Amino acid sequence: MSRLDAILDRVDADITVVVERFLRFLRFPSVSSLPEGREGIRACADWLRGELAALGFAARVAETAGHPLVMAARRSRRAGPKVLIYGHYDVQPADPLEDWASPPFEPEIRQEDGLTRIYARGAADSKSQVWSVIEALRAWLEVAGELPADITVMLEGEEETGSPSLPAFIDAHREDLACDVVFNSDSDMWSRQRPAITTRLKGLIHEKVTIFAPNGDLHSGHFGNVAVNPIGVLAGILDAIHDGRGRVAIEGFYDGVDPVPPALREKWEALDLDEALCGVSVEGGPTEDGLGAVERMWGRPGIDINGIMGGNTGAGERSVLPGSATARLSFRLVGRQRPDHVRAVFRSFVEAHIPCGCRVAFEGAGGSTAVSVDEASPWIAAAAQALDAEWPAPTLIKGTGGAVPLVGLLTEALGVDCVTLGFILGDDAIHAPNERYDVERLRKGIRSWVRILADLPDPRTSPTRAASHLKR
């Protein structure tokens, strides 16, 4: 048995204890966007530090202005590349809690559809991915007694809030972070059979809009026909965002968006989308000027309404004309779209729709730009080869509608390639109630990382390009 096979074998043999450890990770309510998540974030970071220290890593909880990162490094005696692996341990809020079949931070295992599924907030996004990396490192160390390369693990606690502390942290720790390649583990597969490496990631900004009527809450019977209803105003604005052809009707929104090259479009159109959707229906969904679904998912910007609330949101009837109404939106950016510009044109658009007497308040700042990584990178080729060895179908080089601000920030700061790969699927219910992951993918994900680390190009012997292939 080769050393690689022995390590892979160890993963298979240990899967039960691997799952036990993973469940411990899932029990931390590490919600980054809510004040009550602070304690869970801190406990989770401390625990991760301990886990990595136990594997012989020099591990620490690194403070930021917001939530801490867990930084851990271990050298190899072998001559190999310096590798930085990124993941995040924070999770989305779990509400609406009443829609969960089991409590979000008390993981539950269920046998379903021939799979062993683990239900918990973060079970997929992104604790499964972090844990796949850590267990791959453990398997390497336990069987081979050493790592195949110098490895630094960087686990963020603010990914789900748009990584606000990351730019300053990277700036202050350029030397610690210096490496030959970054692996970003926070990503998905194309389908259950087919792994993927993601080279196009969208930018992201969040915005909260509140319309205030000139009055507080009023009796809707008395004033409904004469006083303004901010829910109606908000509905009108949200409806006006798209024109009849499904395009965003906000002037300046598409600034910096280039059309997808015809050759790429052709490749995308050849893909079987149903395979990737894992049962998610696109019936009745948005369209845009006849563009294909894959192009819209990976190559076109979009505006999403993530939430809305106003007036009577309680259980009983209440004849109220509310004093305010609020929507939460997010914007997915591509190409050279700038967050500040998109935010500005959106705000102007909303302001132009506000009737006399009403006022609008916006909440939101920062955001990330889109990122593209050169598909010709030798790191990508090597990773694809490793994945091909593990999974039934060949690795797909793809885009995503998701955003991982880290990718742009880190590749820009360090001047290296970033290989984004992971094993999340479309029906894992990430960001939603009853988020889940299955033990089968956990096992194959760990095995994938074992293989990837075994087959890293050595920049000192093979001519990888030193410069970044980042296009923004």
Place this chain on the structure above:
Amino acid sequence: MSRLDAILDRVDADITVVVERFLRFLRFPSVSSLPEGREGIRACADWLRGELAALGFAARVAETAGHPLVMAARRSRRAGPKVLIYGHYDVQPADPLEDWASPPFEPEIRQEDGLTRIYARGAADSKSQVWSVIEALRAWLEVAGELPADITVMLEGEEETGSPSLPAFIDAHREDLACDVVFNSDSDMWSRQRPAITTRLKGLIHEKVTIFAPNGDLHSGHFGNVAVNPIGVLAGILDAIHDGRGRVAIEGFYDGVDPVPPALREKWEALDLDEALCGVSVEGGPTEDGLGAVERMWGRPGIDINGIMGGNTGAGERSVLPGSATARLSFRLVGRQRPDHVRAVFRSFVEAHIPCGCRVAFEGAGGSTAVSVDEASPWIAAAAQALDAEWPAPTLIKGTGGAVPLVGLLTEALGVDCVTLGFILGDDAIHAPNERYDVERLRKGIRSWVRILADLPDPRTSPTRAASHLKR
């Protein structure tokens, strides 16, 4: 001093203890539309029964399929009319709780703007009105030793939920309720100076609409550009309810709506709306084909969005494409508009806007029709005369956007006139946080009822019409 003056004087002299008793009434959380209100409703009904029994009334808590009524009757030794006085002791839910400066069921007195204001849920709608009647009865009994007429008090516990149990109750108790006139105390003044009798009341139906996407919650980054967003669908529907001229664009909605007669319109247009709005702004508010504000408030039907909710309504950012979105609406009806017809045309309208793959669920039933009472009724003339004696400006005969289902039900069942009068004002924040009422109006409201009861026409000596003057 005349007997009437002595009774009025007693009201003034006792106002401090009157307020004390009123505060006790306000402390009951008698919310009719929420399951958790059941206990407060029951305790409030029992307490009211005790208060009326202490005044020598034969009082009981009368059960219904829903919340109970308090029924109390006391005969007079004088030959006079039989009078039925209606009020309701249930209140609207108090949420959003965080917007209250003091807890909604712990009444707080504040000196503001030269007034002594009492803040509590129900302080105006309608406990102040019920209490004005009860204290007027007390003053009569304490000073005169008897009532000026046979009086039955009927206090409902389901007015804020559309009076679902009232039709069956009235039907089963026609003999107990038989009377010469009904007074409905659940009403408002025109302005702080000018009392009013309301002869036009709107009908009301409530409807809850939920749009379900074919999927549950999804990651908005991954699926936002391809899967349907039910908030967006809902916003489009709500925006389409009105056309560019402010008319309801739902086919069949206006069936049964007659234009306001030109003479009446002229009278309405001569009113100073600002006086009645008490600072409520109509800036940016709805319009309808150039119709005046008073006409729209009293003579035109309308559709109000009372609440909306969907997706992320929490405090943190969450990149979710929600699985559903919900709106609560109410419809104010006039003339011969039928609740079942309006509900049906609305549902058809919504269904026509639902994209393939989505589905819609409606919740709502019943409702009330609009009611008009003949302005020439001698009961109205007598009440107006009594009010004129108490207030600085002459009584206005007016309409309202509000609905009191009782008025239509009772006048139809009993074949008598209903005089709707009360002392609520536009800035009492009814149905809203920080609802309030002032001691000055409480005192003058009690005095008004003392005067009204003193000057009732006697149907056995004066030729009042026996038949109902109800127009529906």
